[in-house]
Amino acid sequence: MNRRHFFEKFVSALFGGTALAFLTPALGFLFPNRHFGATGREFTDAAGQIVLAGSITEGDIRLGLLGGKPALVARRNGELIALSAVCTHLGCIVAFNAGANTFQCPCHGGKYDRDGNVIAGPPPQPLERLNIKVEDDKIILA
Numbered sequence: 001m002n003r004r005h006f007f008e009k010f011v012s013a014l015f016g017g018t019a020l021a022f023l024t025p026a027l028g029f030l031f032p033n034r035h036f037g038a039t040g041r042e043f044t045d046a047a048g049q050i051v052l053a054g055s056i057t058e059g060d061i062r063l064g065l066l067g068g069k070p071a072l073v074a075r076r077n078g079e080l081i082a083l084s085a086v087c088t089h090l091g092c093i094v095a096f097n098a099g100a101n102t103f104q105c106p107c108h109g110g111k112y113d114r115d116g117n118v119i120a121g122p123p124p125q126p127l128e129r130l131n132i133k134v135e136d137d138k139i140i141l142a
Contacts, residue, residue: 041066043132043139046063050064051073066139072127078137088128094106100115105121
C-alpha cells in the first residue's frame, strides 16, 4: 500500500466516523427504546419490576422509571403524585433528603421542595409534574 492509497483510506474513515457520530443520536431519536415495564408506561423500580400503587403509603417517595424516564412517585393526602426526577438545570437525577424534606441535585446543589418547586441553587424551573392514573393498581403515565 502506497502513501496516497493509505491517505485516501484514512480520510474516508475519518469522514465516515464523523458522519456516524452525527447520525447515531438521530437514529436514537427515530427509534427510541421502548422496553420499560410491560408497556413502558407503568411505574417500575430500578430492577424493572412494576410498583403497585397500593404499596406506596402516605408520605412514601419512590424513585423509579415512568415512561422510561426517571420519576418520583409519592402519596400525599391520599393522592399519588409524580414528578420527573431530572433536575431542570443540567439533567442530573435528584434524590430525596428526608432530613431536610427536600429533593436535592447532587451535581450543582439545586434544591426542590416536596412539590418540585425550586427553593435553592441554579435550576431555572421546577421539576416537571407528570400526569398519572391508576389502572389495576398499576401507576400509569397518562
